[in-house]
Amino acid sequence: MKKYRIGIVGATGAVGQEIISLLEKREFPVAEARLLASANSAGRQMQACGNLETIQETTADSFKDLDIAIFSAGSKQSLEFAEASRQHGCVVIDNSSAFRMDPLVPLVVPEINPDDLEKHQGIIANPNCSTAVALMGLYPLHKRFGLKRFIASTYQAVSGAGAAGFDALENELKAQFVPEENSSTATKDSPFPHPIAHNLLPHIDDFREDGYTKEELKMKNESRKILGNPSLKVSCTCVRVPVYRAHSISLSAEFSQPVNVPDAKAAIEGFNGAELWDLPNANRYPTPLQYAEKEDCGVGRIRIDQAFDNGLSLWVVGDQLWKGAALNAIQIAETLVEKKCLKWM
Ligand SMILES: NC(=O)c1ccc[n+]([C@@H]2O[C@H](COP(=O)([O-])OP(=O)(O)OC[C@H]3O[C@@H](n4cnc5c(N)ncnc54)[C@H](OP(=O)(O)O)[C@@H]3O)[C@@H](O)[C@H]2O)c1
Structure with missing residues (x-):
């Protein structure tokens, strides 16, 4: 089974912690879990998907070689880094409100409008909780x-x-x-x-x-x-x-x-x-x-x-924290994999 390299931006936060535990619980095929947060947390270590990972400061280069980045660090950080992720070919699933009303960004609850994912251009928004x-x-x-x-x-x-x-x-x-x-x-x-x-x-x-x-x-x-x-x-x-x-x-x-x-x-x-x-x-x-x-x-x-x-x-x-954020984001990732529409470029 193919495994995916996933970045978790805001890994130390309330939503980020749930993303890590739900990736494990739902057995999402993870090849790498890259834990990203602010400079304050850089260097700390945390268990994620079976490995002890070191938290890294989020920069424009953080998304190199990743398949998916789930952002839960606030709108300011999403606006600052989502485009860099997209440019690296890494699809963004964003928990903030930064892109939700952008007509080019699908806003998706997988049980309701999964087909909207087929139109994504590298950024997908998770709805308000x-x-x-x-x-x-x-x-x-x-x-x-x-x-x-x-x-x-x-x-x-x-x-x-x-x-x-x-x-x-x-x-x-x-x-x-x-x-x-x-x-x-x-x-x-x-x-x-x-x-x-x-x-x-x-x-x-x-x-x-x-x-x-x-x-x-x-x-x-x-x-x-x-x-x-x-x-x-x-x-x-x-x-x-x-x-x-x-x-x-x-x-x-x-x-x-x-x-x-x-x-x-x-x-x-x-x-x-x-x-x-x-x-x-x-x-x-x-x-x-x-x-x-x-x-x-x-x-x-x-x-x-x-x-x-x-x-x-x-x-x-x-x-x-689950259906309003982490779970919905992971369901989006699962649906992208199922629909074979992870890549857009
Ligand atoms: N909480 C919910 O129920 C919920 C539901 C839906 C959507 N959301 C959205 O999810 C996002 C995160 O919410 P949260 O509740 O998890 O907040 P939180 O508990 O305050 O966590 C914030 C996270 O953002 C990180 N962060 C702060 N500044 C950063 C920077 N400059 N670069 C990279 N990472 C940075 C923090 O890292 P440090 O620990 O290093 O500071 C922390 O991991 C928000 O956009 C929120 O609107 C939250």
Whole structure:
């Protein structure tokens, strides 16, 4: 079996660590795992794919002789190094938002739009974590009933803000943090503007002039691109919650055809990558604790929506470090290999 040389940019980060463990877990055929990070980590050693590897500083030359580079180091680093990777003939799978809306870059969830990979020109974008998880519940319903518009409220785990987000919650809980009255001060080194333990923050990414955050716009714009529907109407509120891992999303969606719950459940059951977990009277609905480190996204609380005509409400939970980042990226690599379209030049 052919094996591939893979660069992992951001190998020391929250997503990078999951990429290493999922490459092993899914037995991706790795000939070399090249661990790339910032100068701060260069020289440190780490186990990856059966070998003790030395972390290297990422430079334009880091991609020589690689087949695939999975970037998880932030948009700035992707913009700085992706082109160098491409020039070396090494296909980029990018977890940042840098290229997602570039019309020349496929934005792919392999269970939904794998054929878009055939058009790649050396850079492929991985979707925003909440968008990927939401679409794992919405897409099978879209195929069955025809999605017209949806409203999403997200409940996003702290590790969505990287290792620093995880540490912020852990430090606050360890210190038995109790927010002072009217306190708006986050703990030292926290990526959040307010305390996150015992709190909820309706604020992820920067605010725009229209009052939405950039994260909320990703749900609209990326859903449109992945589903191939540029006029899809989407409204979203993103909330950071004191949960370590796995994002949860409440969805109300309107469809063009009449809906019913049994057919909706059957559509979810028949969709690879989603698990129907929906027996409310037996307390069976997806939770972040249950879906952390699970490849499938859980879908439950499916019911007729009371505000939309032909509407369904549902609750989707998925591990954002996996389906929202590392797993989806590796599934893209696997699909490129299957489709024999790794090379574009
Ligand atoms: N966390 C999630 O759930 C999630 C989900 C979807 C997408 N993403 C995206 O994935 C990316 C990484 O997120 P994360 O959560 O893993 O962040 P993180 O835990 O903060 O990790 C950041 C990584 O980037 C590396 N890095 C920083 N500056 C660098 C430089 N100049 N050159 C090379 N590497 C550099 C860091 O290396 P050092 O250790 O050497 O500093 C570290 O490995 C972001 O674009 C994020 O938006 C994250």
